Amino acid sequence: MQKAFGKKSIILLFIFPAFLIYTLFVIVSIVWAGYYSFFDWSGVGEKIFIGLQNYIELLSRDDVFRSTIWHTVIYTIINVLIQVFGGLLFAILLSRVKKGRVALQTLYYVPVVISSVAICQIFSKLLSVTPTGVVNQLLSVFNPALKVMEWTSNPNISLYVTAFVEGYKYLGLYMVIFYAALIGVPDELGEAARIDGASLFQEYWHVRIPYIKPVIVANCLLVLNGSLRSFEFSYLLTHGGPGNASELMTTYMYKQAFTSMKYGYGSAVAIMIVIICLIVGVLFKKITGEEAEK
């Protein structure tokens, strides 16, 4: 087989189509964005070469960009908490259920397959104030003042609300992954712990969860990477607002380029995002690579 398939022309035939499309659209685009980032350019007319000026502006003078970094960090932390810990909780619960497990898993996963657009629309209705949405109606039972609670248009919490909605959508994904890992834990381990007198909580805390630690670490980084590139929830649910209260790096980049028509400046933001994503990616490789070697 190696003889027949190992010829250069055959290998080329198999790999070249994917290589070409991937290189042209992914790699070349990003290099190209790097090139644009050295110019002052509005998309039409003359490109003016300004060297590192965009980056200097970005890092030293642009307060909004600095706040978007901060927002992205908060956003990412909330998402790791919801998706990893929430997903783990769902997975543990699922692994304890015997009846209807498949049906439950299928239903728990539903938000993952619904488009972000639909989810944002649904949440803007659930969290509506006028007319009173379901959430406020429910909360007003406990405290009537909450009936007029603003969610998406409240600068103090709009970032958290956005992060929550994204976490909500993707939680099911990590549930499925952790569940698959949990049922891979040898039953003898859990049973041995129980015989030694461990409670259910101790069994999970000391035996089952440490056993799937590599999967948890790997998925923390996947969530991290996913949140760094998050765009739709901030853009659609709150438009990055009110003001810049829930603006993320990606939405800021998009608005700089396509709303303010600052292509060069937007590209510089894009390159910053790429650098951060790559650092996280390299960390991911390193950690999962080390685990694989063990």
Next chain:
Amino acid sequence: MKTKKVTVGSVIKWILVVLLLVIQVYPFVYVMISSFKSLDDFRKLPAYALPSSFYIGNYVTVFTKSHMLTYFKNSVIVLIGVLIPLLLIALMAGFALSKIKFRGKKFLLNYFLLGLMLPMQVALIPLFTIFNKLGLINTYAAIILPQIAFSLSYSIQLFYSFSKFFPEEILEAAIIDGCSPMGCFFRMVVPLSLNSVITVATMQAVFCWNEYINAYTFTRSTDMKTVTLGLNDYVGSMGLTDWGATFAAITVTVIPVFIFYFFSSKRMLAGMASGAVKG
């Protein structure tokens, strides 16, 4: 004492199960129920209440006053345009990277996997300027090609790990019988990998159907918009005034995904788990 403890535990467990089920599913149930509410219901009843009658006027509004059918047509075209080339070239590359030994193989694999870390948004500015120059803005090509490119990394990764289990002996036998490598691929590899192809296809189909930012950036006119864009536009113009139509529009766009999902959930969930646990 012990049996009592177990029952308390299991009661808590089932309360949790139901609670989480409500959290995960209720928003969609709420939308579907509300899509049958009339304007009067929205005014008079609390938000969580059932509609007073089975009112289908909202659906009539959606299908007569929006371009829903155009959006669906575009989404189907984009879906097919993305899936078929994507699956073919990703399977070819994934299979070759996993089964054929050659120099630079490891490097090539890592090169493709690099794409997993790169967000699509950063490519939008250069792609927009290029498409603009080539006159490709507002065409299917502009919606389809970047999506194929940015879905390649994940698909190749999955096909790469699935292909490891492909039995080589079958190929050996076919080659001895005089089958060319490409012939082998289409007559042996594709049919025998059908399971993994369908798994990847179901996952990518959902991603593609739900895709927003790419289509949003590269389309201009209503007749090119996909379902997600159409929904956002429609709700954007109706959302404040006509909640019933909004809910009906959301339901219409979500139902096909639900149907597809409930038929393919087993494969999709298995694919998701295997892709991420085994790496």
